[in-house]
Amino acid sequence: MKKVALLVAVAALSLGAAPAFAQTKKQLVIVVKGLDNPFFEAINQGCQKWNSENADSEYECFYTGPASTSDEAGEAQILQDMLSNPNTAALAVSPSNAPLIANTIKSSAPTIPVMTLDADLSKADAGLRRTYLGTDNYVMGRKIGEYIKAAKPDGGTICTIEGNAAADNILQRAQGMRDALTGQDGLAALAGEGGWTEVAGCPVFTNDDGAKGVQAMSDILAANPDLDAFGIMGGWPMFGAPQPYRDLIGPLADRIASNDFAIGAADTIGDQVALAKEGLVTALVGQRPFEMGYLAPSVMIDLIEGKPVADPVFTGLDECTKDTVDTCIQK
Template sequence: MKKLTLLVAAAALALGAGPALAKKQLVIVVKGLDNPFFEAINQGCQKWNSENADSEYECFYTGPASTSDEAGEAQIVQDMLGKADTVAMAISPSNAKLIAQTLKVAAPTIPIMTIDADLAAEDSALRKTYLGTDNYLMGKKIGEYIKKAKPDGGTVCSIQGNPGADNILRRAQGMRDALSGQEGLGALAGEGGWTEVAGCPVFTNDDGAKGVQAMTDILAANPDLDAFGIMGGWPLFGAPQPYRDLMRPLAERIASNDFVVGAADTIGDEVAIAGEGLVTALVGQRPFEMGYKAPSVMIDLIEGKTVEDPVFTGLDECTKDTVDTCIQK
């Protein structure tokens, strides 16, 4: 019997029925695994895998443990590029310049795209396309909500993430352009009636608790502050209860547009917070859609198909009055 079993196994191997070959990896590298926004990208990636179980390709999601580990992300990019089964890569650069330098040194021969965050314009030739949010438009919409609430202007502070993240910088520029009515200005000093207070923007490395603490400190130093522009939803989804505790005393001012909070994203507790009237408006992204679309875009690039650049995934806008219908399903 044992001899027969060995003969059957040998025949099966001869017919090509040996162990399954490893799948080709479509790698997504995000800024950090500790951020719920990126977990939504992962869920989209895994949804693609479940729907394409018979494919020769597999979506592989990875990144450093923390969004503050810019060097760790660059190292992961380098390591994954060195693996034979990596056939395409989508990167969300935490530090656009560092990732660009990593790609220049590695000189990859596989298709590279960016997702969620892009490289700086001067480095765009290093990737084939960008998939994700129109970050300038997102920031501009946040600025428009702030300006609509206080058309005569006032003082504002922007809460930002990593200082080298291109997507956050584009959002901040969009907000400034909307508030000032001009394009390309740096920190506002009265343009359009708006002035950015001392100590702002505040960079929090995508840390929700740091974001709430920064807002607390700015309010203490500027009790007459008129508005916050939060370029990523970290204080709301990363530290929802501390955020609520900070904003509840300002609820009446928010309701009357005496104080304005425009914030990015619509994940975690954010929509509930909008329903509670503790933020003026949210402008949300679609991270699940990014993760779900990325493998197909990478396959198109591998196959030499024409892919648009950029590929935008749209925005959702939520206020207290629209929380029941503001998210695209």
């Protein structure tokens, strides 16, 4: 019997089958808000780049998330499943709904390192994660506001386009923009401060849906034909629905060129840089999602090994205008 078993094992190896004692790699899990968003696909590309460069590692970067960015409950369930998976060595999550994700972490009581990526938990819940890796979202929002203010120094009427009402990163950007526009800190809405007023119905929350974002902008312009500016806290209307965005904003190109109308927007994903080159946005302030996905596995390994890790770990910003589009993205 021993001889037969040995012959079977040798035959299996000769056919390329994995031996019974092969070990599955430990997973460094990245859970994002939704797989339908090009921003998160860039994070995945960084994750896979790390895998290709670390093929001999005992770890692998594993990227997952719900099918849609609007599925907050789905993200929470995936997070819970990954935290209970014995093969998960560490985990990075981009919270769509920060309170919900915080409660999921609390209920799971993980013994493995957990960090946030791209979006953070609230300050009150920050102790649930080891570090945050991604954009300084408040600074990003301030830069968006600075570009709008430079175009319209005397102020005007503005509408803020946001994503998920409970996403901490988006809320920080909106706050940074308002602070930059007004020179005041912490205003929840603008009612003439610094010359700026947010029109009725704004901010608009679009759940990261590009088509909804463009429709919201169209509705706001129809109701406010003298609107002076949009502050777009994520690139969804542009990279998610580029042609509808062109159709809507194209007639405003001359006003944008003369600084009679201003659009400051987050991200430099997909068609966004092309739209900037076409003069259909005043300025883009872009994140570096590929870098987030590429750095996250190494940060998670440092956390596993008990090495010191800074909190937060910022990945920087790119700034693009019509005049700088050829050189504005960090390579």
